[in-house]
Amino acid sequence: MKISVLYIVWLFALLISCGQSKVNIGEAHEFYEAVNAELDKNTPVQQKFIDKLLVAIVAVNKENKKVDIEELTTLYEQSKASCTSETKSIKALKEVDRGIGLKQAMIDYLKSLNEAFDNEFPKTIQMFGSDEPDKFEKAKRMLVPRLKLIKENQIELNIALSNFESKYEKLIKTLPLLTGSNFEMRKLKDFEFTASKITDGTKIELLSFSGTKDFNENEIYYAQFIGVDLSSGDTVRILELTLLNAPSIDQLPRYGTYYSGGGTIEKNRIGNNEYVIFNKNQSDIEKGDYKTVFGFIEFE
Numbered sequence: 001m002k003i004s005v006l007y008i009v010w011l012f013a014l015l016i017s018c019g020q021s022k023v024n025i026g027e028a029h030e031f032y033e034a035v036n037a038e039l040d041k042n043t044p045v046q047q048k049f050i051d052k053l054l055v056a057i058v059a060v061n062k063e064n065k066k067v068d069i070e071e072l073t074t075l076y077e078q079s080k081a082s083c084t085s086e087t088k089s090i091k092a093l094k095e096v097d098r099g100i101g102l103k104q105a106m107i108d109y110l111k112s113l114n115e116a117f118d119n120e121f122p123k124t125i126q127m128f129g130s131d132e133p134d135k136f137e138k139a140k141r142m143l144v145p146r147l148k149l150i151k152e153n154q155i156e157l158n159i160a161l162s163n164f165e166s167k168y169e170k171l172i173k174t175l176p177l178l179t180g181s182n183f184e185m186r187k188l189k190d191f192e193f194t195a196s197k198i199t200d201g202t203k204i205e206l207l208s209f210s211g212t213k214d215f216n217e218n219e220i221y222y223a224q225f226i227g228v229d230l231s232s233g234d235t236v237r238i239l240e241l242t243l244l245n246a247p248s249i250d251q252l253p254r255y256g257t258y259y260s261g262g263g264t265i266e267k268n269r270i271g272n273n274e275y276v277i278f279n280k281n282q283s284d285i286e287k288g289d290y291k292t293v294f295g296f297i298e299f300e
Helices: 005-018 025-061 069-091 102-118 120-128 135-167 280-286
Strands: 177-179 183-187 202-209 220-229 235-241 255-259 274-279 291-294 296-298
Touching: 025 069, 025 102, 025 120, 025 135, 025 220, 025 235, 069 102, 069 120, 102 120, 102 135, 120 135, 202 235, 202 280, 220 255, 220 280, 235 296, 274 280
Parallel strands: 220 274, 235 291
Antiparallel strands: 177 183, 183 274, 202 220, 202 255, 220 235, 255 296
16 A cells, blocks of 8 residues: 555654643743742852952952952852752753753753863962962963853853743743832843943043942842043943942042953843842932943952
């Protein structure tokens, strides 16, 4: 008996469809919440260490300043334990939508981080504690390829998150976040800004500082420095990862020096738990449209 080509195609399509079960919206919601819970819990710990490491590289390069190895080691151990725990939790999840592959994107990202915690990160800390000449250049050569890989995997992760959010849009709620009477939070991914670059070592005349306070520990907050770039005369917005018990604008010197700390602004790698702090008392200046950079200001 002859079997028509049409019948074979139909049978093949049927077999494929049988192997693809529909995604239950409840399972998708639980999966999405579980992934974001791990990101919200662990990203601040890991980011704090990486930021501190990048700041240390700047410190070593600038007048060969001594690095606080004890503090860096403590942050490293906390961050490494966090990454190990996060990896275990993510591996235990069931991938609910293989077409998007959010779980796999998370695993790839965490793998690049775990490998750094086993190799480049501890070696860099050890190097900072040594008397080796050209520590900055050696640390930079060691870290740049790894950080590039981590960044690439983080971009892929955020693309997967974005695709998941778009497909299951009912899961995503971008509600405004208000904290206290003076602060208003805006999600960084929803915050419209014009990304720019400033050379490390640029002098900044400070005009405004949003300030900060102890917010939700599972979220990442960026304080705002508004100032004049004295090399160009442009007014710029500098977003800096917040520090607890930060000083008020009245307590800060008028002039400071900008450093990037390795930070960049890329919309497709911004997490769902990252916020910009707006201080209502400084709203006249903070809500202006300025060129924006990540980084920090060092005051004398």
